Amino acid sequence: MASVDPGSIAAKINALIDERWADEKPPGNAVIAKAIRDETGLSISTGYLWMLRTGQRGNPTGPRLQALARFFGKPPAYFLDDDVTNDDMELASALHSAGVRMIALRSNGLSERSQRAILDMIERAREIEQLDEERDKTPNDPSGRD
DSSP: OOOOOTTSHHHHHHHHHHHHTTTSOOOOHHHHHHHHHHHHSOOOOHHHHHHHHHTSOOOOOHHHHHHHHHHHTOOTHHHHOTTOOHHHHHHHHHTTSHHHHHHHHHHTTSOHHHHHHHHHHHHHHHHHTTOOHHHHTSSSOTTSOO
16 A cells, blocks of 8 residues: 555555454455445445545545445544544444443433442443453553542
């Protein structure tokens, strides 16, 4: 791949491809474009993917943007907004779950004390289900409740 601006759509797509095929050499654009079509039902051509990856096109819109977002599990804003952080992307991804949305919406308006109690219950459930083994190795609790 040619050198591209690190914040560009080309760099983002290439990084996502490298991440998706981290344990092996990524396939060519034709295979990736077919995988996108097969997994999302949305069309993206090999040539268009090549143009995006090399920076010759930099503003996917409509179905192509949706196809990329669905395939890589990112919100469409990931490709368009340089200010979208990993935390923003994780939140957007989590909010695709109806259960997560319901918890967030129903906790809105509760006192800080009640919200902390709910967070404690969620943290305990995650511990029981061993969802945060890497986080447990982190010395500081990000909630500030060390």
